[in-house]
Amino acid sequence: MRQSLRSSPTFWLTAFLAVTSSASPIFSGSDVAQLVEDLEELPATLKDIYVSGSSHPAKNETRRCKVYPGDLEWPSDEAWEKLNELTDSRLLTKPEPKASVCYNGPSYDAEKCAGLAPIWSRSYTHMHDPIEMMSPVAQGMTCLPPNVFDSGNCTRGGFPMYVINATEPKHVQLGVNFARNTGVRLVVKNTGHDFLGKSGGKDALSIWTHYFKSIEYIEDFVDEKLGYSGPAFKAGVGVQAFEIYKAAREKGRTVVGGEGETVGIFGGYIQGGGHSPLSSLYGTGADQVLSFEVVTAAGDFVTANSSSYPDLFWALRGGGGSTFGVATAVTVKAHPDMPTTAARFSFTSEKIGNETFWAGIRSYVDYFIPNADAGTYAYFTLIPNVWTGIFTFNMSPFFAPGKTLEETEALLQPWLTRLSDLGINVDPNITHWDNFHDAWRSSFPLETVQKVNATTGSRMFPRANFETEEKREELYRNLRQSSENNRVQVHFNIKTVDPDNADNAVNSAWRPMILFAQQAVRWPVNATAVEKLRIRREFQEGDMQRWRDISPGAGSYLAEADRLEPNFGQAFWGDKYPRLLELKAKWDPQDVFFATTSVGSERWKVETPDGLPNENGKLCRVQSAPS
Structure with a gap:
């Protein structure tokens, strides 16, 4: 029986591609014929690897850990x-970390290292790299420029071992099937933007x-089930905000x-929900999706929309990336361009004193509901300086899409008057x-690579936290307490809004939200692992728990959060989580995606x-099982 399977061209085409009859065609007839021919020429030892993965799925289902180098099941060099x-020579083998030029070894280059250090924190430095993650803490801190963090040497840590630089759906299908049929860990990476480091994985196979990068404008897209008729864009998942x-x-x-220039907004951003400078007008990024082209865990390349695979379509809109499939293209609603106004300003406690500073912050909280209801998007920070005791507020920016200069001034004036009265x-x-584009490009700061000694937690504070004087005072005191505990805060x-009562996997906590709040915990750069873990747990049990206590039933944003967020299913998806677990079991029963x-x-x-909690280790089941 095993020999007959090996000798079947149909079997090997299915094992490598698994293209269903309902999927959009990927290859021409000659391409399919050539692929069958290539697969038939595989040596017997190579076929054994794929047969064991595809004809005996129970092995993958019971193995405790994914397959790693040194395991008997690790694919051969021939594989x-x-x-x-088969992927058109697009497989990258052991790509070197960028900072490897700074350490002894074959990549050492003192001149390149000197040039890398000053630009290390810029997202543009990393966004085109096949492995770099913009969250070094989640990577494992194993290879950074010495002036950023001296790791002593350079190891791969949480980086993948192989990367498919995918440009066609077939490249994605081949990568998914290879991982599924061998048990090798699979990760998916777009630009590397993620606070939690989801685009990495030690010794994994990565689909990049x-x-x-394709972008297609559709003048009249119609989906009667979604109730949409109008313009749309179909974009490849690698297309970035700019x-x-x-x-x-x-x-x-x-x-x-998103507000960040370099974020790949059609990948994990849009699949995880995604807040935007336009969310107060149109909702989350996921609310805009009209269709996905996606490769499933079975290797099928399908179109998921309101009529085709509607349950997968529901899950992909808010259920999170790297979970139900690998999207290759997304079609989204297009909205009319609009004039936009923005304001930037700041103040500190240095000359006015801390109590006056905080009185100014308290007065701002009174305007959160009316400003959000007016369709604005305020991005502001609260920065404590533990050495000087000075606090700094930065509005960067107060962003008002669709508003004239006069309308924006009228929105801001009541608070600015109260600030003036306070001195x-x-x-x-x-x-x-x-237009929106020029306002956006001129107003928001360029996103940076995360610090080497910090992690961020987040909370979605609902309207209920701002509807009474008592609740506004309670929230203000908790924000102040976090600053006084030396937590850098970033707020939106x-x-x-919930457009047309959108039915998707977006966390219901987004809908009543008025403030999306983040705070970061820091530790000494040279702290031990034990010290770091203690500080991070105390942060969750202390400052983050305070925020949770005053917003019962609310949630957190899955892309800007802490890996130690407790009860993350409820926090990230609320009452949607049970259905998402059912769909995960249906669409990825072998946990190909993690x-x-x-x-x-x-x-x-x-x-x-x-x-x-980082990616520098083997991915294994929580419950022990026979290996």
């Missing part, structure tokens, strides 16, 4: 070489989707995307643009050498 051949916003501007349109004098730089005064704190991830754990 990887064939994968490279960054170069799915690319789609520019393309939309050229068509007199805009789309709902806090600010000179708001209020600027008006005739925003609401996320990302930390993703749906169903509680069944697995990355077993790191030092016990810290």
Whole structure:
């Protein structure tokens, strides 16, 4: 029986591609014929690897850990070489970390290291790299420029061992099937933006989707089930915010995307929900999706929309990336371009004193509901300085899409008047643009790589926290307490409307939200693993628990959160989580896809050498099983 399976061209085509009859065609007839021929020429030893993975799935289902180098089941060099051949020579083998040029070894280059250090924190430095993660703490801190963090030497740590630089759906299918049929860990990476480090995995096979860059404008897209008829954009998942916003501007349109320039908004961002400068007008990024093209865990390339695979479509809109499939393209609603006004200003406690500073912050809390209801998006920070005792407030920016200069001034004036009455004098730089793109590009700071000694927790504070004087005072005191505990805070005064009562997996906690709040815990750069873990747990049990206590039933944003968030299923998805677990079991019964704190991830754990929550370790089942 096993010999007959090996000798069947149909079997090997299915094992490597698994393209269903309902999927959109990927290859021409000659391509399929050539692939069958290539698979038939596989040596017997290579076929054994794939047969064991595809004809005996129970092995994958009971093995305690994913397959790693040194395991008997680890694919041979021939297997990887064939994968490279079938993916059109797009397999990268052991890509070096960027900072490897700073350490002794074959990549050492003192001049390159000197040039890398000053630009290390810029997202543009990393976004085109096949393995770099913009969260070094989640990577494992094993290879950073010495002036950033001296790791002593450079090891791969939480980086993958192989990367498919995918540019076609077939490349993704081959990678998914290879991982499923061998038991090798699979990760999916776009640009590397994620506070939790979901795009990494020690010694994994990574599917890198960054170069799915196509953008197509559709003048009239109709989906009667969704109740939508109008313009749309179909974009590859590698398209970044600055690319789609520019393309939309050229068509007199805009789309709902993130405030960060380099985020790949059609990947994990949009699948996880995604807040936007336009969310107070149109909802989350996931609310905009009209269709996905996606490769499932079975290797099928399908179109998921309101009529085709509707349950998968529901899950992909808010259920999180790297969980139900690998999207290759997404179609989203396009909205009319609009004039936009933005303001930037700041003040500190240095000259006015701490009590006056905090009185100014308290007065701002009174305007959170009216500002959000007006459709604005305020991005502000609270920065404590533990050495000087000075606190700093930065509004960067108060963003008002669709508002004139006069309308924006009228929204801000009541608070600015109260600040002036307190003796806090600010000179708001209020600027008006005739389009969204230019306002966005000119107003928001460029996102940076995360610190090497910090992690961030988040909370969605609902309208109920601002409806009475008592509740506003309670929230203000908790924000102040966090600053006085030396927590850097990043806040978004925003609401996320529910367009047309959207039925998707987006956390219900988004809908009543008025403030999306983040606070970061820091530790000494040279702290031990035990000290880091203690500080991080105390942060969750202390400052984050205070925020949870005053917002019962609310949630957290899965892309900007702490890996130690307790009860993450409820926090990230609320009452949607049970259905998402059912759909995970349906669409990925063998857990081909895994990302930390993703749906169903509680069944697995990355077993790191030092016990810290990062990607520098084997991915193994929480419940022991025979290996």
